[in-house]
Each structure stands twice: as structure tokens, then as C-alpha cells.
Amino acid sequence: MPxxxxxxxxxxxxxxxxxxxxxxxxxxxxxxxxxxxSVGGGVAEILMRMVPLLKELGINTSWDVIKGGEKFFExxxxxxxxxxxxxxxxxxxxxxxFIQTNEMNSREMDxxxxxxxxxxxxxxxxxxxxxxxxxxxxxxxxxxxxxxxxFTWDFLxxxxxxxxxxxxxxxxxARDLKIPQVLISPSIDPLSDKNKDLPKEVIxxxxxxxxxxxxxxIVTQISRFDYLKDPKGVIQVFQKVRKYIDxxxxxxxxxxxxxxxGAKVFAEVQEIAANDPDIFLLLLPPGSDIEINALQRAxxxxxxxxxxxxxxLTVAEALWKSKPVIASAVGGIPLQIANKYxxxxxxxxxxxxxALKQLLQNPAYGLxxxxxxxxxxxxxxxxTRHLRDYMLLFLSLEHxxxxxxxx
Amino acid sequence: MIGKxxxxxxxxxxxxxxxxxxxxxKNLNTLLTGIKEAPLSSIYHHTHHYLEQHxxxxxxxxxxxxxxxxxxxxxxxxxxxxxxxDLRQYTSLKDIQLRLIEIIENWIRxxxxxxxxxxxxxxxxxxxxxxxxxxPTKYVAHNLLxxxxxxxxxxxxxxxxxMFEAPLFQKKSQFCYWIENEIGDKKLxxxxxxxxxxxxTLDNLKHNLIRLVKTRLETK
Numbered sequence: 346m347p348x349x350x351x352x353x354x355x356x357x358x359x360x361x362x363x364x365x366x367x368x369x370x371x372x373x374x375x376x377x378x379x380x381x382x383s384v385g386g387g388v389a390e391i392l393m394r395m396v397p398l399l400k401e402l403g404i405n406t407s408w409d410v411i412k413g414g415e416k417f418f419e420x421x422x423x424x425x426x427x428x429x430x431x432x433x434x435x436x437x438x439x440x441x442x443f444i445q446t447n448e449m450n451s452r453e454m455d456x457x458x459x460x461x462x463x464x465x466x467x468x469x470x471x472x473x474x475x476x477x478x479x480x481x482x483x484x485x486x487x488x489x490x491x492x493x494x495x496f497t498w499d500f501l502x503x504x505x506x507x508x509x510x511x512x513x514x515x516x517x518x519a520r521d522l523k524i525p526q527v528l529i530s531p532s533i534d535p536l537s538d539k540n541k542d543l544p545k546e547v548i549x550x551x552x553x554x555x556x557x558x559x560x561x562x563i564v565t566q567i568s569r570f571d572y573l574k575d576p577k578g579v580i581q582v583f584q585k586v587r588k589y590i591d592x593x594x595x596x597x598x599x600x601x602x603x604x605x606x607g608a609k610v611f612a613e614v615q616e617i618a619a620n621d622p623d624i625f626l627l628l629l630p631p632g633s634d635i636e637i638n639a640l641q642r643a644x645x646x647x648x649x650x651x652x653x654x655x656x657x658l659t660v661a662e663a664l665w666k667s668k669p670v671i672a673s674a675v676g677g678i679p680l681q682i683a684n685k686y687x688x689x690x691x692x693x694x695x696x697x698x699x700a701l702k703q704l705l706q707n708p709a710y711g712l713x714x715x716x717x718x719x720x721x722x723x724x725x726x727x728x729t730r731h732l733r734d735y736m737l738l739f740l741s742l743e744h745x746x747x748x749x750x751x752x
Numbered sequence: 753m754i755g756k757x758x759x760x761x762x763x764x765x766x767x768x769x770x771x772x773x774x775x776x777x778k779n780l781n782t783l784l785t786g787i788k789e790a791p792l793s794s795i796y797h798h799t800h801h802y803l804e805q806h807x808x809x810x811x812x813x814x815x816x817x818x819x820x821x822x823x824x825x826x827x828x829x830x831x832x833x834x835x836x837x838d839l840r841q842y843t844s845l846k847d848i849q850l851r852l853i854e855i856i857e858n859w860i861r862x863x864x865x866x867x868x869x870x871x872x873x874x875x876x877x878x879x880x881x882x883x884x885x886x887x888p889t890k891y892v893a894h895n896l897l898x899x900x901x902x903x904x905x906x907x908x909x910x911x912x913x914x915m916f917e918a919p920l921f922q923k924k925s926q927f928c929y930w931i932e933n934e935i936g937d938k939k940l941x942x943x944x945x946x947x948x949x950x951x952x953t954l955d956n957l958k959h960n961l962i963r964l965v966k967t968r969l970e971t972k
Contacts, residue, residue, distance in 0.1 A: 359907035516878030519772035526772040737769040752887040
């Protein structure tokens with residue numbers, strides 16, 4: 346596991362110094378993270394990296410996980426889908442189970458942090474203990490909140506407003522709430538398998554394994570096979586461009602095997618691709634980080650043509666590899682791409698096809714966008730910035746309402 | 753001979769935490785309303801963060817309002833006018849807010865139809881406010897030589913605070929204030945004041961500041 350000083354060559358000594366300075370103001374507080382799983386999923390992945398780094402910086406940080414039965418997690422999965430905008434209905438039994446499981450956890454868990462840092466909806470009800478034990482409470486939402494199902498939103502809102510502060514990943518997720526809403530974008534870890542530098546031989550071997558021609562331009566979209574990622578639209582873009590430019594398309598992602606809708610989308614995409622030898626549909630198993638890294642690095646242009654997006658960290662991953670990226674202006678993507686400075690933002694299939702032709706025919710322009718994009722990610726979307734934001738969040742709990750705080 | 757300051761210069765740095773205000777604009781009219789209702793910490797964020805967040809870009813990254821009007825509303829002329837606001841002329845955020853309102857209201861008067869033209873879904877402008885945490889660094893200068901050495905060592909956040917934010921929030925922490933009042937070097941203070949920090953990347957700004965001090969030290 347990397348230490349904080351392993352990031353110094355990437356972000357600079359001044360950034361590490363300022364993290365230490367911030368941490369020095371937080372030596373007298375303890376922070377307890379609570380979520381619903383210790384393995385798998387984005388939240389656990391982030392906490393696995395963040396908790397040791399916060400500890401290394403001298404902040405008394407711990408991480409606990411709630412308990413719940415299979416049925417409870419079925420209910421929270423439905424809740425998750427409802428927050429993504431799916432029409433879902435809950436029975437009274439399901440609601441009761443959610444409340445009872447949270448109550449059981451709040452009785453049995455040692456809720457000891459000066460700052461209770463609760464992640465996502467599953468453990469949201471722990472805050473009911475607040476009246477009894479006090480402490481500061483943060484609720485961190487990691488999921489797309491732009492079009493939540495109204496019933497689910499109303500149900501969760503009653504809990505959210507018991508917290509001191511809520512945290513969202515993108516401006517579009519802001520809601521009408523009585524408590525402050527902090528914006529903290531997610532981040533990528535430049536030292537992880539998905540983002541670290543790779544030797545050319547590793548990249549070539551991945552291309553060879555998938556029989557992708559490394560001598561012709563490669564256009565890639567990394568994402569689940571999901572309607573909201575518009576894989577069919579990506580194929581249409583490719584077909585428009587390929588009339589003029591010899592290139593290959595890679596659509597790679599996981600999630601189809603355990604997701605019935607994913608399998609359906611994959612089948613539909615296969616049908617549209619119609620055995621085109623220049624279209625590579627890759628269903629990657631979990632843990633294919635090196636493969637994803639290699640595919641991104643081998644690409645001439647990376648697409649993220651999502652119709653809706655949470656934050657879209659695949660954009661940050663591609664930009665970190667200095668790749669020119671064309672992406673839809675949805676969710677958190679406009680935070681990562683300043684149009685025509687650090688990538689191209691588009692809205693339609695036609696616009697995306699035009700931008701793709703432009704970049705494939707003007708590699709120098711793509712290089713400039715990619716170089717700017719990498720710097721933008723270095724300054725704003727690496728894990729060190731995420732650490733900084735969390736520490737500022739902790740400090741802000743003591744300074745509510747002040748625009749400028751002199752420490 | 754290197755003059756000693758009456759009071760040493762304390763280098764500060766600062767970090768911001770961002771708050772979502774839950775308000776958005778989808779056309780010029782709602783942008784105007786949002787700007788009128790926004791707290792000054794939001795005006796500050798939207799007129800200043802772009803430079804820091806895109807500090808590698810050169811030249812002239814505009815402010816958020818200009819960027820959105822140009823790239824999302826596709827109103828290049830108005831975007832250019834907003835980008836052209838000379839922020840150095842303003843010593844209060846209220847005045848910047850009033851100038852933004854004035855420019856947009858003038859535009860709507862001349863072209864009322866443009867006021868309700870919506871951006872495509874997903875392209876809305878979201879109002880954000882910043883809370884600023886300022887803290888002292890270990891760098892303290894007692895004379896110009898030490899000042900130049902500190903400039904080389906501090907982060908861009910520190911340069912940013914002293915050049916862009918001190919004029920708005922803590923005037924005595926401006927570099928030029930200290931050089932003029934504590935070192936007593938009016939010429940160098942004027943050279944610092946005449947630099948337009950809004951047209952340089954932060955790295956270039958830092959190099960220019962160091963160069964000015966070094967040149968001054970060589971001529972003393």
C-alpha cells in the first residue's frame with residue numbers, strides 16, 4: 346500500500362506539505378467511517394486507500410461496517426436503483442426492515458468517533474442515535490442523485506436533515522435541503538493498477554490477447570454495457586467516422602454477467618456490431634484493472650458518450666493517461682473537461698462523430714488536449730485532493746457560516 | 753544593502769471547501785436571478801476558482817460565468833464581455849456582483865429574446881459557494897532576500913492567496929503592501945501592483961514575482 350510520500354513525485358512537495366499542515370489542525374479529533382461493506386464496490390475501494398493515508402497523516406481514523414441480512418441488502422439495492430431514477434415501490438415490510446436493521450446496528454455498534462462519517466443510504470439511520478450520544482455527523486452520498494424517485498428521496502431526506510452536513514459528488518446532485526451540501530468530487534489513485542504507468546510490453550500483450558491491431562488508430566469507451574452509457578450510439582459514431590478514417594472501436598467493460606439488463610444490452614450491441622472485425626466488444630471480468638489501463642493507454646481517442654452519468658471517473662482515468670477525450674456534457678463530466686481546453690464536450694451522435702474525425706485527423710490537437718487534461722486531473726482529481734477536501738470538511742464542522750476562516 | 757522590514761512578512765496559504773447552493777440556471781434570465789441572489793462567497797468562487805483550477809492553461813482562462821455563457825449558452829459576444837471584466841479594478845466582491853448584473857441586464861435589454869433561450873439538458877449552471885481556510889506557513893521573510901527565497905518555496909495556493917484574495921479579504925497581506933510599507937520600496941511595490949495576475953498562469957506569475965525581486969536586489 347503506498348504511503349503519502351509515494352505521491353510526492355506526482356503532485357509535488359508543496360501539496361504534501363499542505364496536507365500535513367491541515368492534518369496538524371486535526372490531531373485532537375477522531376473520525377469513524379461507516380458503510381455497508383468492507384470489500385467490493387467503489388466506497389470500500391476509496392476507504393481502503395483513504396483510511397490508511399488519513400491515519401498516516403496523524404488523524405485518528407477508523408472504519409466500521411454495518412450488519413444486515415440478505416433481505417436488508419435487497420431493500421437497499423432497490424433504494425439505490427430508485428435514487429438513480431428507476432421507478433420502484435416499497436412494501437411497508439421492506440421499510441420496516443430498513444428501519445429495524447439501522448436501529449439494531451445503532452444499538453450494537455460502538456459509535457465512538459468525534460466525527461461520524463456515514464457513507465451512502467444503507468447506514469443512514471444510525472444518525473437517530475445522535476440525540477443520545479451527540480458528536481458531529483456527516484452523510485456522504487456517492488451515488489447519482491440527479492433524478493431520485495420522489496418516495497425514496499422523501500424517506501431519506503428525513504434522515505439526511507438530521508446530519509450536520511451532506512456531501513455530494515457533482516453539482517447536479519444538489520437537492521433542496523436544510524443542511525449544508527458540500528461538493529467533494531471523487532478521485533483516482535495514480536498508483537493503482539488501473540492508473541499506474543505500464544511498460545509498453547504489457548500494453549502490447551493486452552492488445553495481442555484481444556487481437557487488436559496496434560498499428561491502426563484505436564477508439565475506446567470503457568464502461569458497463571448499460572443503456573445509459575449509450576454503447577449503440579458509440580457504434581453509430583464509429584460507423585460515421587470509419588467511412589473516412591481507417592480505425593478500430595473497443596467497447597470494454599464488465600457487469601454483464603450478474604446484471605440481467607447488462608446481458609440484454611450486450612446482446613443488442615453485438616447485433617448492431619454485426620461481426621464487424623474492427624469492433625471489439627470486450628466483457629472484462631472483475632479485477633481487469635491492468636487490461637483497462639492498457640486499453641486506455643493504447644487508445645488514440647477515448648469516448649465517454651453517456652446519456653446520464655454519476656461522476657464518470659473513466660474520463661479522469663483517460664485524461665490522466667494524457668488521452669484526448671470526447672465526452673457528453675452530463676453528470677460530473679463537465680467538471681473534468683473544460684471544452685476545447687482539456688477535451689471535447691458533445692451532446693449528439695453527429696457532434697461526437699465530428700469531434701472524433703477532428704481528433705483522429707489532427708493528432709497534435711489531441712496531444713494538446715491530453716496534456717492539458719492530465720494537468721487538470723493532477724491538480725483536481727487525484728486522491729491527494731480528495732484527502733485535502735475531507736480534512737477541510739472536518740475543519741468546517743467547527744466553523745459553520747464563516748466565509749473566511751483564519752486558523 | 754538589503755533593507756530590513758519593520759514587521760516580517762508572514763506567508764499564508766489557503767484551501768477552499770465548496771458548498772452546493774441547490775440553485776441552477778438554464779438560461780440568461782435564471783443566471784441573472786442567481787447572480788443577484790448569490791452570496792458573495794459564491795460570486796468569489798465563480799469569478800476566481802477557474803484560474804486556479806485550470807492554472808496550467810495559458811492564456812486567460814475566463815471566469816465560470818463567461819465560460820458557461822460562451823460554451824453552453826453559445827453567446828460568444830456576451831461571454832467575451834463577461835470574461836473581460838477587469839477584476840483587479842474591484843476591491844469588493846459586491847462591486848464585482850453589481851458589474852456582472854449590469855452587463856447581463858444591458859444585454860437582455862438589447863436582445864430580450866436571448867434571455868429565455870435554454871441550454872440543453874445537463875448543461876445547467878450550478879451555483880457554488882466557497883468557504884476559505886487560511887493558515888500560516890513556516891515561511892517568514894524579514895527582508896527582500898528572504899522574501900525572494902520564500903517565494904520560491906511556497907505553494908501556488910499561497911501565491912494565489914496573497915495576489916488574488918488578500919486584496920479582497922486581508923489587505924495587509926498583499927505583497928505590495930508589505931514591500932511599500934515595511935520595506936519602504938515604492939518602486940518595487942509599484943512593479944508588483946502593475947502585474948496583471950489574471951493574465952498569467954500561476955507558475956508564470958510566481959516566476960515573474962521572483963524575477964522582479966531579484967532584479968531589484970541586484971540594482972541595490
